[in-house]
Amino acid sequence: MRTHWFILRTCISERLAYRGDFAFGTLVRFLPIVSSIFLWSAIYGRDDSQVINGYKLPDMIAYFLLVMVGRAFSSMPGLASGIARDVRDGTIKKYLTQPVDMLMYLFWARVAHKLVYYLVATGPFVFVFYLCRSYFAYAPDLATIGAFILSLVIAFLIGFLMESLIGLISFWFLEVSSLIFIFMMVNYFLSGHMAPLPWLMKIFGDDAASQGTARLVMMLMPFQYLAYFPAALMLGKHTGADLWQHLAVGAGWVLVLLLANRIVFARGVRRYSAFGG
Amino acid sequence: MIAVDVQDLQKTYRVYRKREGLWASLKGLFRRDYHQVHAVAGVSFQIEQGEMVAFLGPNGAGKTTTLKLLSGLIYPSGGRATVLGYVPWKREIPYRRRFALVMGQKNQLWWDLPAQESFRLHQEIYRIDPADFDRRLDELTSLLEVQKLVGQPVRELSLGERMRMELIAALLHRPDLLLLDEPTIGLDVVSQRKVQDFLKFYQSEQQLTVLLTSHYMKDVQALCRRAIIINEGEIKHDGSLDEIVDRFSTYKVIELLFASNSRPEGLERFGEVFEDNFPRAKIKVPRNQVPEILSALLANYSLEDVGVHDRPLEEAIAEIFTTTKSTGAEAVVTAGR
Helix, strand or coil, X not given: CHHHHHHHHHHHHHHHHHHHHHHHHHHHCCHHHHHHHHHHHHHHCCCCCCXXXXXXXXXXXXXXXXXXXXXXXXXXXXXXXXXXXXXXXXXXXXXXXXXXXXXXXXXXXXXXXXXXXXXXXXXXXXXXXHHCHHHCCXXXXXXHHHHHHHHHHHHHHXXXXXXXXXXHCHHHHCCCHHHHHHHHHHHHXXXXXXXXXXXXXXXXXXXXXXHHHHHHHHHCCCHHHHCHHHHHHHCCCCCHHHHHHHXXXXXXXXXXXXXXXXXXXXXXXXXXXXXXX | XXXXXXXXXXXXXXXXXXXXXXXHXXXXXXXXXXXXXXXXXXXXXXXXXXXXXXXXXXCCCCHHHHHHHHCCCCCCCEEEEXXXXXXXXXXXXXXXXXXXXXXXXXXXXCCCCXXXXXXXXXXXXXXXXXXXXXXXXXXXXXXXXXXXXXXXEHHHCCHHHHHHHHHHHHHCCCCCEEEEECCCCCCCHHHHHHHHHXXXXXXXXXXXXXXXXXXXHHHHHHHCCEEEEEECCEXXXXXXXXXXXXXXCCEEEEEEEECCCCCCCCHHHCCEEEEEECCEEEEEEEHHHHHHHHHHHHHHCCEEEEEEEECCHHHHHHHHHHHHHHHCCCCEECCCC
């Protein structure tokens, strides 16, 4: 654990080395939410009471604000491409020759990345939520907040494990940029980043049986945990047994992805040709 | 005690052979021709504990592939190896604690942080006792003359300073085996000398087992007494450096400094004049005729100084590279213990 703490500490120091670029990059990430608010305001028009697929305008804006929080935990910019680059140019050697577990190393590096991000972004987050407080219909209770925090941890773990898995595929293909692009596209739709997931699930049909199938499909994919689930949970769409069932499935996905990472890493290292001199 | 034991080690790569041009690129989308490259083709050698051995060969000879096999980075296609009692490609954590790999063209330190932060992380990763860590860091930084630089971001260091920091990072956990791949590549003469002096001192003091690859014969001559020469994946020579010159050098060099003011005539009668810079000249003469030619030169010319030298090591090695490549000559193993 002490080693992990030192990895975390060193990674935080490294993240802070280019503080100007980092602060700017962090703040710029708030721009999409502003454009989302304008876009959905235009779609709903002036009529505040209009309901689309069960969502009023304030619900939609609240949803996108919460999706932004979820993605602050689950998005892993540069993780998969970084692993692929290390495999391609041979930098990965340091993980393979030192007595260190590469996946744990990358995990703590990403924790450091996120911690520094939150350090810079918390102020702006609080400010944006304060400005948009009127869009939230009610204040969540403590249990919901607890479940929300748990869902964010799951979002982080699933986000990390999915991206690292794509990065590890570079042991076979070397170049995974197309794969990353496909993943980002699928992620955009199926994580609820584009629109609340039940909207997409309407392609299965409106009747109860179709919606049951839709729900099963959502449960069978890990994407909803990256953005939709934390947001829907906070908006009261999942309560009681349903909430805990979703959290348990999310934790299950973490275990499945962890196992997949371990297997792919072990096989990938065996296949590795140690490129780059 | 044997530290490195390699028997018939082989590594074969499957390489895509791409033909030139756009049409070939398009065809390559559907069908590709592969061929096998035998990067290491049945290499066997042993290295005693505390020995420092040069691993020489032209580019693409299989040196780095062998180092990668010994460090467990890649799996072999055949053969076996034990290093410090471990099979390297099992990549067991106890093995990883006992060796270090330094590649001259690769950076293991954190680029944006001072080297001391990387060192501190190494302390934790290798679980080095804090008192030992402080003592070793102090010793290594003073031997390599970088005490004042450990607090400076690595990206701001010169290449030579960076390589010295890499060596410190590699040695902090006091490995039993050091695999060095071109540690002086790109360094200026002063930095090269500092790295050489350090390695020489540290290796003899710590009785460290070192396998070194380098294209700089000055490194090799300064540091190693034994050399393994590899070409096209096979060992062509395993023995002392002196033997290389003895076995592969058919001539010696006589260096002359003339005392007279006029240019001497007929020097080519005694051997091949390959440097004529009056009053100095250098001639190549057959090894077995040195005494006679020397006395004839002294009898025929007024000389201020005379020197007889062995053929430079790099020339002898270059000859091994070219002859073994073109003729596929048998391996010459004279001291492959």
